[in-house]
Amino acid sequence: MNPEKVVFGFFILLALTLNVGFVYGEIDEPGHHHVWEFAAVFLVNAIATVLKLGDRTQMGAVLLATSLVAMLQLIAGALVWTIAVHGTAAGFTPNALASVVSLAVGAVVANTVSVVLLIVETVVLRR
Known part of the structure; x- marks a missing residue:
């Protein structure tokens, strides 16, 4: 077992699962989307x-x-969150939260593609 591959796969899967955890819930409900969870998603990604x-291969x-x-x-989600909290008189509204969650869903899609590619690469290397 290659420890480097384990760490690599671990962080790719953790990025996806944390991101899914952040976006899960009502899109405009602040109780379902915590700022620290978003920070963890950002850091792990x-x-x-x-x-x-x-990695210098095509994959x-x-x-x-x-x-x-x-x-x-x-990054776009973090900017929306920061501007909504600190740069507007209205503050962090449900509409701003919905924008942040929508952007995070885009990251979920990208992370899903990454995990699928990792699985495909693993299956191809096994043969």
């Missing part, structure tokens, strides 16, 4: 992105692309 930087390039898409979605 960033770690997964850094881990993908070393590695596609995995990195999926991770960069997820990070772009999460």
